[in-house]
Structure formats: C-alpha cells, structure tokens
Amino acid sequence: MTIDWWTLALQAINALVLVWLLSRFLFRPVVDILAKRQAAAQGIVAQAQAARAAALEEKAKAQAEAAELAANRSAAMKAASADVAAQKAALIAAAREEADKLRADAESDIARARAAGQHEVADKATDLAVDIAARLLDRLPDEARVAGFVDGLAQGVAALPDEIRAKLGADGAPLPITAARKMTDGELSQCRDALNKALAREIEIEASVDPALIAGLEIHAPHAEVRNSFRADLDQLQADLKRHDEFHA
Amino acid sequence: MNGSPLVLEPVFRLGPVPITEPVLVTWAIMALLVALSVAVTRKLSLQPSRGQAALELFVDTLNGQIRDTMQADPGPFRALIGTIFAYVLVANCSALVPGIEPPTAHLETDAALALIVLGATFYFGIRTRGTWGYLKTFAEPTWVMIPLNIVEQFTRTFSLIVRLFGNIMSGVFIVGIILSLAGLLVPIPLMALDLLTGAVQAYIFAVLSMVFIGAAVADQQPGQPAGGGQPRGKS
Numbered sequence: 285m286t287i288d289w290w291t292l293a294l295q296a297i298n299a300l301v302l303v304w305l306l307s308r309f310l311f312r313p314v315v316d317i318l319a320k321r322q323a324a325a326q327g328i329v330a331q332a333q334a335a336r337a338a339a340l341e342e343k344a345k346a347q348a349e350a351a352e353l354a355a356n357r358s359a360a361m362k363a364a365s366a367d368v369a370a371q372k373a374a375l376i377a378a379a380r381e382e383a384d385k386l387r388a389d390a391e392s393d394i395a396r397a398r399a400a401g402q403h404e405v406a407d408k409a410t411d412l413a414v415d416i417a418a419r420l421l422d423r424l425p426d427e428a429r430v431a432g433f434v435d436g437l438a439q440g441v442a443a444l445p446d447e448i449r450a451k452l453g454a455d456g457a458p459l460p461i462t463a464a465r466k467m468t469d470g471e472l473s474q475c476r477d478a479l480n481k482a483l484a485r486e487i488e489i490e491a492s493v494d495p496a497l498i499a500g501l502e503i504h505a506p507h508a509e510v511r512n513s514f515r516a517d518l519d520q521l522q523a524d525l526k527r528h529d530e531f532h533a
Numbered sequence: 534m535n536g537s538p539l540v541l542e543p544v545f546r547l548g549p550v551p552i553t554e555p556v557l558v559t560w561a562i563m564a565l566l567v568a569l570s571v572a573v574t575r576k577l578s579l580q581p582s583r584g585q586a587a588l589e590l591f592v593d594t595l596n597g598q599i600r601d602t603m604q605a606d607p608g609p610f611r612a613l614i615g616t617i618f619a620y621v622l623v624a625n626c627s628a629l630v631p632g633i634e635p636p637t638a639h640l641e642t643d644a645a646l647a648l649i650v651l652g653a654t655f656y657f658g659i660r661t662r663g664t665w666g667y668l669k670t671f672a673e674p675t676w677v678m679i680p681l682n683i684v685e686q687f688t689r690t691f692s693l694i695v696r697l698f699g700n701i702m703s704g705v706f707i708v709g710i711i712l713s714l715a716g717l718l719v720p721i722p723l724m725a726l727d728l729l730t731g732a733v734q735a736y737i738f739a740v741l742s743m744v745f746i747g748a749a750v751a752d753q754q755p756g757q758p759a760g761g762g763q764p765r766g767k768s
Contacts, residue, residue, distance in 0.1 A: 307612035
C-alpha cells in the first residue's frame with residue numbers, strides 16, 4: 285500500500301477550495317436569506333407588539349374615557365335627581381300652598397255661607413218668633429200689648445243715669461213714646477203717671493205707633509233710648525244667638 | 534476495476550503533478566456542487582420555493598447539529614462541516630455512476646479530509662483558547678496524560694481516515710466482486726446498501742469532525758469529557 289502524496293495534497297487543496305466555494309455560493313446566501321427572514325419576522329413581531337401596545341394604550345384610554353363618561357353621567361344623574369327633587373318639592377309646596385289657600389278660601393266661603401245661612405235662619409227664626417208672638421198676642425186681650433209694659437218702661441227710665449233722666453222731657457218738651465198700637469187715654473194716663481213717678485217730675489208724652497214692636501213701649505229721646513217691647517226682646521235674643529254662633533263657629 | 538484500489542495511476546500529468554482519478558472525480562463533484570449551489574441560491578427570496586425551503590432546512594439542521602454538538606455558535610464551523618458532509622455524501626454516492634469510483638474509496642482523499650479536520654481542530658482550538666491555553670488542554674486532567682492526549686490527536690484522525698476508507702472501499706470491492714461473478718442486476722441491492730452506508734458515513738464523519746473541533750473549543754469542565762460528552766468511539 286502506497287500513498288500518492290500528490291493526490292493527497294491535491295485533494296486537501298480541493299477540499300479547502302470547495303469549503304470556500306460552498307461558503308461563498310451556498311451557505312452564505314442561505315444564511316443571509318435566513319437572517320433577512322428572521323429580521324423581517326422580528327420586524328413584523330415588533331410591529332405587532334407596537335400595534336398591540338398601541339391598541340392596549342387606546343384601550344386604556346377608551347376605558348378611562350368610559351370611566352370619565354360614567355362618572356360625568358353619574359354626576360349629571362345626581363344633579364338631575366337633585367333638580368327634580370327640588371322642583372318636585374317646590375311643586376308640592378306650591379300645590380300644598382295652593383291647596384291650603386283654596387281650602388282656606390273654601391272654609392272662608394263655607395263660613396260666610398254658614399254665617400249667611402245662620403243669619404238667614406236667625407232672621408227666619410225671628411220672623412217666625414215674631415209671627416208666633418203676634419199670633420199668640422192676638423189671643424191675648426188687646427190691653428195686654430200696652431198696659432203690661434208700662435211698669436217695665438218706668439223701671440227702664442228709672443235705671444237711667446240721673447243726668448240722662450234730667451234731660452228726658454225737660455223744658456216742657458214732650459217725651460216720645462212708641463207703642464205697638466194706638467194707646468188709649470187710660471193707657472196714656474197710666475204711662476204718664478208711671479214716668480212722672482220714675483222721673484220725679486211732670487212730663488208730657490207724645491205717643492206714636494209702630495206695629496213692628498208687636499207689643500210693648502219704647503222711648504226714643506235724643507239723649508236716651510228705653511226699649512220695653514217684644515221687638516226689643518227679639519232683637520236682643522237675635523243678637524245673643526249671633527254671638528253664640530260666632531263663638532262656636 | 535482491474536488494478537489494486539490501493540494504487541493510483543495518473544490519468545494525465547500537469548507538468549510534474551500527476552492527476553489521478555479521485556482528483557478528477559473530486560473536481561467534477563466540486564463543479565456539480567458549485568453549479569447546484571449557484572443555481573439554487575440565485576433566486577433566493579423571503580417567500581421560499583420548495584427547493585429553497587429544502588435548502589434552508591438543510592442549513593438550519595446543520596446549524597442545529599453544530600449548536601447541539603459543539604455548544605457554540607455555528608457560524609465559524611458551518612462551511613467546513615457542511616462542505617465535508619456534502620462532499621463525502623456526494624462522493625460516496627458517485628459509485629452509482631458507471632465507471633466512476635468514489636474518491637472516498639481511496640486513502641488519499643480520506644486522509645486529506647481528516648488532515649483538514651485535524652488542522653481545523655488546532656486552528657479553532659488556538660483561536661479560542663490561545664496557543665498556551667490550547668496546549669494546556671493536553672495536560673488535562675493531569676500532566677501524565679500529555680503523551681496519551683498527543684497520541685489521541687493522531688489516532689483519532691487515523692481512525693477517521695480508516696473508518697471512511699474501509700467502509701466505502703469495502704462496498705466498492707464487494708460490488709465489483711459480485712458484479713464480476715453474477716449478473717448485471719444482482720449488485721443492485723448491495724449498491725442501495727452502499728448508498729445507505731455512504732450517507733451514514735458522511736454523517737458520522739461530519740459528526741466526529743464536530744466532536745473533535747468542539748472538544749478543542751469547548752470549556753473543559755471537571756468530570757466531563759471534551760466534546761460535550763459526544764462519543765469518541767469508532768464505527
């Protein structure tokens with residue numbers, strides 16, 4: 285066995301040359317294209333990551349805006365609710381005030397109507413009483429309408445203050461006496477005597493007639509007034525009824 | 534094949550230099566590989582065709598093998614290891630061409646490749662560790678191992694030569710003998726087996742080259758053999 289050293293050397297040179305040739309024409313181009321593809325892929329990944337980061341940033345921004353909108357909406361809702369509550373309270377207060385006013389007006393109207401009704405009822409009652417009294421008096425003797433009231437009239441005059449009594453029928457002026465009917469001479473005399481006694485002096489009487497008195501006598505002087513008649517009693521009764529109603533209204 | 538395969542007769546001479554058949558076949562293989570490389574890499578694009586994808590798969594697999602075996606960046610070693618694998622593979626398969634004898638069936642070609650691997654081992658070892666640092670690796674684990682480590686450098690190179698030479702040369706011999714004894718189609722199964730053997734031997738040669746060079750450039754760790762624990766055995 286021999287070794288051809290020329291062949292060995294040539295094969296070694298051939299192998300080294302082939303290493304260089306394949307490195308130049310095979311491995312380097314392939315490695316370059318692999319590196320380019322890897323760079324492109326990394327670029328795409330970088331772009332994707334950048335896009336993802338941007339998307340995440342936009343998402344975070346959108347979430348912040350949504351939260352801000354929600355907060356604003358909540359605040360607006362609260363403000364609107366407060367406004368609505370205030371307006372509602374104002375409307376309720378106004379309605380209540382209006383209702384109170386209407387109720388007060390109604391109560392006032394009712395009171396007025398009631399008062400008017402009571403007044404009317406009192407008037408009717410008075411009329412009815414007068415009518416009843418008149419009918420009852422019709423059953424009494426006609427003298428009773430005057431003679432029965434003379435003493436009362438004299439007592440009323442006697443109860444007047446002295447200075448008033450001094451002015452009644454003074455200086456010869458006749459004392460005006462009103463009766464429910466025309467008094468007879470006897471009744472005039474009886475009445476004069478009673479008044480003379482009450483005034484402790486002599487006076488003149490000027491008699492007049494007022495059927496509205498129903499029964500009784502009344503003195504209507506410039507300085508004094510003495511009433512002793514059914515009309516006066518009815519007026520007094522009616523006034524008392526009015527005071528009673530007003531007190532209980 | 535009439536003469537001894539162990540004796541090379543020059544086909545022609547270039548001055549004092551005899552040009553033998555393995556050299557001629559190697560030139561043809563070189564031309565073929567370069568032409569294929571130029572043809573394939575001429576239209577590389579970012580969107581690969583099927584051929585480009587296959588080529589990229591080959592290079593990527595080669596990178597992965599170098600990275601796994603040598604535990605280093607494949608860049609400085611890719612061209613050497615890839616060229617050795619491609620050349621040995623094509624050379625082993627050249628037996629399919631009638632009248633062509635694989636260059637790897639001759640001792641000179643295998644010795645040239647093994648010597649290149651040995652030189653690369655020295656070169657990368659010194660470049661990585663420095664001259665003194667690389668020489669100190671021969672004294673690992675103790676200085677007593679210096680003679681054995683020196684001898685190992687040459688014995689494993691010799692084993693690299695003999696392994697490839699013996700496998701390919703024996704295949705050529707067997708096919709030649711059977712072809713001379715039997716019919717034309719009988720050696721075909723053996724030729725197919727030779728293809729497999731050639732591919733396996735190309736892979737083994739490339740892997741052992743990576744192991745040897747990787748042992749020279751790798752950091753020696755206590756209790757761990759050089760070459761990242763890769764096999765040193767002989768096939």
